[in-house]
Amino acid sequence: MALQAQVKDTLPSFKDDYYLVKEGDTLMIELPEVAVLPKHKFKEPKDVHYYYWFKRKVFKAYPYATLASKRIDSLRLRLDRIPSKSKKRKYVKRVQKYLEKELTDQLKKMTRTEGRVLIKLIHRQTGKTAFENIREFRSGWKAFWYNTTANLFKLSLKTEYSPNTINEDYLIEDILQRAYIQEELIFQEPKLNIPSISILESKKGEINVEEYKQMFAKIRKKKKRRSKRSKKKKTVSPNYR
Template sequence: MFITLVSFSQIKEKDTLPINIDDYVFVKPGDTLIVNLNEFSLLPKHKFKSKNDIRYYLWFRRKVFKAYPYAQLASQRLDSLNARLEKIKSKRKRKKYTKLIQTYIEGEFTDQIKKMTNTEGRVLIKLIHRQTGKTAFQNIKVLRSGWKAFWYNTTANVFKLSLKTEYHPELENEDFLIEDILQRAFQDDKLKPQKTKLIFDFAKIISENKSNVNVEEYKIMFAKIRKKKKNKKKN
């Protein structure tokens, strides 16, 4: 009798608990239910031809991971600089402020950039275009006084590459690989996403490529690097 009364009181207590109507959705027969979901993209599984292809892809991914944060930072600094310059009317003050930003950025990551390899430098120049919407050369042209020394000294002279290089993942295999690496890293929370200022549909691009990863050019590049290292050891 006692057990029965206790069970009944527990059932009664559950039945009288407050119900939050927001936790439920009532749908009548024939109604249409619309649920808004956060946007996401599905990336197909890679199709590598061999284990060596995987090895070279991972090697190139390390290069992208190293270069991307600097391009991301450059974009943030440029946005802040441009926003500030719009509020400064005096040419003298604009020039002075630009030089201050230049000095700050040089101290922030110039030494790290100088330690980059040629491949990392090339990727960085492309990512500068991706993140800022302008090539490194165009950025210099717009902000000559402040960024000329920075980019020419730390990028062109170090890597001996073209600052006019653009980023076209829909046309260039290397750029496609870079974008593929970035998108997968964003989804896996390995890199902090920053929206590109360029216009391209990567979902369409990747569907046309059918997830085949072409790493032939990097095999040649990687072989040359290994050969140089062996020669240095011999010497």
């Protein structure tokens, strides 16, 4: 019994100049554009662990930065439609309280590194530093951000995101771009104009995690000193005759 095809073949699109060459024949086909990033180059094999440690920090901070961007965008749109200044102030306060409920507990659970990454990502996603966003809406936001982020982590809310000049920011951008490709994170268009691919290509995949290695080396030294002091206290006991 003869079987018939259920779906008819359609003509290929000739809009894009992608080619497949096989055994001397040239066939024009349409292919999706895929960003190919340089392969990572680590100075030492153990550097991979520090990179993935930092990746977890970026993954934790990123959703809060995208949430802040969405809320700020909707806030600006809403404020443009409100003619009265007093009503605008009331609306800003209401949104602030809502954001505080969403973010306060989560932000207080963050480490200092996560808090620093969040401040940088807020600049990346909103186009303004955390300080500039606070200055724009004023009211109770200053107290909220200083209490939950700046004072808590001893960080500056004026910190800017610059992946082309700052190594940590480059690592953040590298992690984000690879996560987008692997669909590990949901892409949100940054308000900050960043030539991401050219920045990553210029570094040729080189990964520098020295600052984190030094940070953990200091932590290990402190732990050793504490353990030595605690051992000395335990060994000191009164002499019995």
